[in-house]
Amino acid sequence: MNALRIAATMAAFIGLGVLAGAICEQVGRYRAARDFPPPGQMVDIGGRRIQLDCRGTGSPTVVFESGQGPDGSLAWSAVLPEVAAHTRACAYSRAGLMWSDPSGEPSTARQVAQDLHAALQRAGERGPYVMVGQSIGGPYVVTFTRYFGAEVAGLVLVDPSHPEQAARVVRYMTESRSLLSRIVLNLGWSGLVRLMAPVLLPQANHQSAHDVQAVRAFAPTSFRTELKEGDATEPTLAEAGAFRELGDRPLVVLTAMAPYTERELHGMKITSAQGREVQALWKEMHDEIAGWSTRGTHRLLPDAGHDIQFDDPGAVVRAVLSVVAQVRAGAPVRVSP
Template sequence: MRTGFGVAAFGAAAFVALAVLAGVVYEQVGRYRAVSDFAPPGQMVDIGGRRIQLDCRGTGSPTVVFESGQSVGGALDWSAVQPQVAAHTRACAYSRAGLMWSDPSTAPSSARQVAQDLHAALTRAGEHGPFVMVGQSIGGPYVVSFTRYFGNEVAGLVLVDPSHPDQVARVASYMVETRSPLWRVLVGLRWFGLLRLAVPRLLPQAPHQSDHDVQAIRAFAPQSFETQLAEGDATDRTLAEAGAFRDLGSRPLVVLTAMAPYTPAELHGMKITPAQGEQVQVLWKQMHDDITGWSSRGTHQLLPNAGHDIQFDDPDAVVNAVLSVVRQVRAATPPASSP
């Protein structure tokens, strides 16, 4: 009897060991194929022992710089917008440290660290201001912080459904903490292939997103998810840091607000009812009204048919907003003198 039990236990342990080994091999092969199958668009810029992926296209001034939200797509989050903007002026999209092709950073996630990384990448790649900074979601506070630290190089901003420094306190009565312990476990077990298996369901294809970009994002997702989780944990600190600077002077500013009703999946994720969702949207609009007032030349546009990822739901609205700021910057910039 004991012998039979021992054989069964040994068999079970051997099966688990083989399954773990298979998962590790599956993940390692996935990481190798991600690098071999999907070359980084643009260039990899060394910022001092780490590389940041930076993709700059087009010619002209000012240079538009795109900052993604708290997603795993990095520079590819702007694939439906950047080419249209690049047809009119220089346009740069990049992936923050630890996202997609960019090397991770050992520094804690913060708005200042993001600004310093981006500025170093732009400088070492030979890109220079004036810049029009474009940020979506948490990318909004990131580009406002960039303006705080490198304001002499920032001529205008476009904030795409941006996070607000006070949003946690403003919506606390409607929403509760939604970070799942199970998600942390899944990210922690990424080396065993479980997360990679789940990626196709976790990252559906967005409108105006190419098959190639979707496959690239999914290929790098297990690494990128770790960074996304760290950025999520630092959200309160990031918002507090960004909230210390709310004066954009007379820089042209456009704030775009997504006003499409929340989907059932979004309501479930936020753990709120449809009625509460409508109340949250009212608060969201009010907070964006406040952000618009940070500049004496701020304008606010409501987009009734777009969700949070406006750059995919209504890319033309983002392009038009960016080009409107570009035109304002050009109109205010004196022409270069002849040699």
């Protein structure tokens, strides 16, 4: 009997703890919306809204696509203002990230491209565009070019994913998310992710305290989208890899070449020697991507890690402005109505 009472008491405490966590999470979501309003505007694309932050004036318009992560448009916070001082520039949050409403559609590169195109059109933005994508954002902007190529005048790919990266580095690859971490990140409703956000999301170089607090505030919902996108990586790369003809559009590919940190090596479960082999393969794949355009350029950044936009934002700004200058100096770009 005593054992049953103890079990019942423990179950009651656990239930109260879960309830308290869920209530705290709802309070946290209310405070996130109150304390961190979206920069730019919320654009209705047909029953749901996409957050779009456009600044500056001039043509071409630079459009930033973030990599896989929870920070949405804030991934470009160290770059966007500098580029916007020279031309029109827009960063946005994909469906389900930060302020943007989630989508009921499967996560595909084509869906991402269609969402972005709809948001730009309905916000009154017009090409020609210079598309900038980091990591998996690279394949996303290549796919955008595939479907809306008449509006794309140039590209900058920041340490981009390669369509065949999994096959080429397969012997070095491990599961990116453990089962435990996946369970934790899917418990956003419980308050657990919000509690762990400072550990899960450390402040990056050149990232303001305000921005990192905003990313943490929306992490419980953004992480679910990040997992969904991560699970769709293989078809995303396959879809993007079907289009490799960028014509004579100016293209700059930036490659992070800083040696992997001990933490990164531990996470990938490889040695420092194997890390150097992976980086050599990474450089080789980026050489190939630069060849997708007859005006492609490949630049190595020896002191930057994968998140180049935070480690060396100046390099990204210079690459973007160099493509903007080439577009301005070239023949007029015909843009579809």
